[in-house]
Amino acid sequence: MPRIYGRAEHGISRANISPNAVRVLYRLREAGYRACLVGGGVRDLLLGREPKDFDVGTDAHPEEVRGLFRNCRLIGRRFRLAHVHFGREIIEVATFRAPHDSEESEEHEAEMADGRILRDNVYGTIEQDAWRRDFTINALYYDIADFSVVDYTGGMEDLRQGRLRLIGEPEVRYREDPVRLLRAVRFAAKLGFMLDDGTRLALKQFGPLLADVPPARLFDEVIKLFHAGHGLQTFEMLRQYELFARLFPLTEHSLAQEEQGFPITFVANALRNTDTRIRENKGVHPAFLYAVLLWEPVRHEAQRLVDAGESLLPALQQAGAEVLARQAKQIMIPKRFSLVMREIWELQPRLEQRRGARALRLLSHPRFRAAYDFYCLRAHSGEALQEGCAWWTKIQELKPDEQRQMAEVGGSGAAKRRRRRRPRKRE
Structure with missing residues (x-):
């Protein structure tokens, strides 16, 4: 009863x-x-x-x-x-x-x-x-x-x-619909609830079931995970229960590496920024979210191509296409979003060129604002782009005549300075 x-x-x-x-x-x-x-x-x-x-x-x-x-x-x-x-x-x-x-x-x-x-x-x-x-x-x-x-x-x-408990036997319920694995994490992060033992212990065990979910369905589920205002906590829980690697294996591989002895913080910083925007009722876009989640494998693949002698922009274009094709095995990203993602990635080198008419034309590019936000997130996550971020921030605040004068002088940043700036380790 x-x-x-x-x-x-x-x-x-x-x-x-x-x-x-x-x-x-x-x-x-x-x-x-x-x-x-x-x-x-x-x-x-x-x-x-x-x-x-x-x-x-x-x-x-x-x-x-x-x-x-x-x-x-x-x-x-x-x-x-x-x-x-x-x-x-x-x-x-x-x-x-x-x-x-x-x-x-x-x-x-x-x-x-x-x-x-x-x-x-x-x-x-x-x-x-x-x-x-x-x-x-x-x-x-x-x-x-x-x-x-x-x-x-x-x-x-x-x-x-404050407890999240699955109804019935976890194995049966997760096999019925493996997306429940993601819903458990999403509700726990959203509500601040603890997972009961049965629900929690089964997450790692049945994570491989996510491979049975149609890639097109997982596209929407990822947006629900990270656009609910608790994206950073959700991201940390997904990694804790080894579910993030089921969704984004290339990204997880990149995040498992360290650069100059420091962990890569770009994804976490971007999700923290997204949570803030949602709390402030500002817009968020699926293409920007996916561009963030796949940037590290794109960046690493592009660098490999550059080291092999390719120019930066073609390297980014090739890397973007390769990563998107491989990611489609887990999550199918609609073309209307993947095109925007690739534009954001490919505009990153152009933001390093801060002189003359090209810089002014970039201000009117339909993806400028998204690419600029992305660029500044990279700067705040340790890449040596702080000067460029400050320059683009300032020029947007000026009147057209003042923008032309600033562009005539330009900035000193160049594509050669893409090394990550990290504080020294203490001896």
Whole structure:
């Protein structure tokens, strides 16, 4: 039997729920269906956080939901969902799911291979749905019928203890969907929760399962990992549990090296900067994130080509193409983003040329700002680019006439000075 928390035992108020979500809940209830707010929205409300979105669980089938809302569209083949549109806001409505092998389920439409869920439209009861979810804190239901919180899995107690616990046997749940390995890290970093022993110990053991996830799906999962405002902590946890190497093996190999006796800090510094921008409600771009995550292998490969006699720009172009091709085995980066990444990389040598009309033209390049931010992150991470960063920072603050005068004088930085500047080790 579930543990039912009455209205006086929890802090969720309808005033803190999207009016459109409340409208969907009441419409379903009035039509005779059970309707509950479920998942991250309930979890965040109980933690006193503002939910990013509101999802609804119901015993109504997708076609029945569509029949109630003219503004509804059905999406997904692997996991059939109803999206109810209210302008730019979308309320996602999912039918309660049952176990894939359940004989009691009302409808069978599941497909599995090697333990992985390929298609999942097996409908059932709210209790079956709760045990199908990934973590206990995501299996809490706010029932609009009596404003109670329904807990089948002990999620409320885990929430109070700050504990992230996988529902069921870790091996079974991770094999069903290996992306749960990444979700465990993401939620732990986002919420500041500890992983319970079973969930934590299985992360390294089942990390190889990520090789079974389609590379196109992992592209979006990486953005969720690093664009949630806790990217640096997520990065450190992924490396701790040997999952980062499953996503970015070339980068992990580069980060395992030291330069002049010092660890490479570029990725960590860039993710720290991204977290700050997100907290300040500034924009972040997937192409910039991936350019950061793959820069170290690109830089090392380009340097190898330069040492073999290639010029710097062609070396960067060749290195970028090679790294992207090899990375595609793990994560498929759409071309609209990879083109921007390559522009950011290839503009780095041009930022070393700070004299005359070429410098002024670079200011109007559509990727200048991203390349400049990238260049300054390199400077702040130990590369000897501080003078160039300061020069480009200053010229952007000037009027056009003053910019021309500054460009006539130029800067003393040249492509030859790309060695990393590190403080001396103490004897």
